[in-house]
Amino acid sequence: MxxxxxxxxxxxxxxxxxxSQHDIVAAMAAAFDAVQVPPPSRAEVLGIVGLSLDVAMATLAPTLGAGDHARMVVAYKSAYMDLRAQAGVAESSxxxxxxxxxxxxxxxxxxxxxxxxxxxxxxxxxxxxxxxxxxxxxxxxxxxxxxxxxxxxxxxxxxxxxxxxxxxxxxxxxxxxxxxxxxxxxxxxxxxxxxxxxxxxxxxxxxxxxxxxxxxxxxxxxxxxxxx
CATH class of the missing domain: 3.40.50.1000 (HAD superfamily/HAD-like)
Incomplete structure (x- = not known):
């Protein structure tokens, strides 16, 4: 053999x-809210899943600058952690x-x-x-x-x-x-x-x-x- x-x-x-799409979409909405820009559609958000957050923000908000993208990354991470803590990993993902x-x-x-x-x-x-x-x-x-x-x-x-x-x-x-x-x-x-x-x-x-x-x-x- x-x-x-x-x-x-x-x-x-x-x-x-x-x-984890529910938390991803919700966290991305918080990220766009942090820079006072309307959030993208659910389909657009799910389309960038897998990219690193800095690249994802630049892809979804190409007209914003690096400073705004950095603020969005921070807001996304904070919102995602809050959502995960509220529901627990097994439920949120x-x-x-x-x-x-x-x-x-x-x-x-x-x-x-x-x-x-x-x-x-x-x-x-x-x-x-x-x-x-x-x-x-x-x-x-x-x-x-x-x-x-x-x-x-x-x-x-x-x-x-x-x-x-x-x-x-x-x-x-x-x-x-x-x-x-x-x-x-x-x-x-x-x-x-x-x-x-x-x-x-x-x-x-x-x-x-x-x-x-x-x-x-x-x-x-x-x-x-x-x-x-």
Whole structure:
């Protein structure tokens, strides 16, 4: 029996593992209120999920200056933390159906390591991991504090370096075009999810698109090949 080399499955967070859209939209409204500008639509806000906050603000409010963008980032973070504290992580950012079971099943495999690449801050990611009891689940955690915004490949290249996994044995699972473009830039396969914040039409860079977590193992076997 051939032993397969280690594979690395890297997950986006918002829109992929958890549904945090209510708090994201509400926090963005607070950010725009801080600079007395009407907020964008829900669709526009969800369209930038995954970008680092500084890039997101510049994208949503291109006519404002850097000072206003900085104030918006501060207001967004404050509002998001308040909303999370009021409701608790499990309610404000619930796991999507099948997410926990999929993570646990992959974590139990001897040939798979798990990772995260998210536009969240380290503090936000730590709170999410704590709130959902996911300590020890991931071998590499990459977040916005230490990398350029998606779709720059820095997060994924660092994840590969930390785990020692080759690019052809890694996949990026995400719901946005930013995730798929990041995967392509890093030379790894992208797996899009159909339940997230970007329409399927924007996931053209994905090797595969799945509509439920239960489909992920078969897609991994197809990408990596099943050991004889």
């Amino acid at each position: 051939t032993v397969a080399p280690l594979g690395l499955v890297i997950f986006d967070v918002d829109g992929t593992l958890v549904d 619930p796991l999507y159906p099948g997410a926990r079971a999929a993570l646990e099943a992959l974590r139990a495999r001897d040939d798979v390591l798990l990772g995260v690449a998210t536009g969240k801050s380290k503090r936000g990611l730590d709170k999410l991991v704590e709130g959902h009891g996911l300590h020890g689940m991931f071998q590499t955690l990459q977040c916005a504090d230490f990398h350029p915004s998606k779709p720059h490949p820095s997060m994924l290249l660092t994840a590969l370096a930390e785990t020692g996994v080759d690019a052809d044995r890694a996949v990026m699972v995400g719901d946005t075009s930013f995730d798929m473009d990041m995967a392509q830039a890093a030379g790894i396969a992208g797996i899009g999810v159909g339940w997230g914040y970007h329409d399927r039409s924007r996931l053209s860079g994905a090797r595969h698109v799945i509509d439920r977590f239960e489909a992920l193992p078969d897609v991994l076997d197809e990408i990596w090949g099943v050991p004889a």
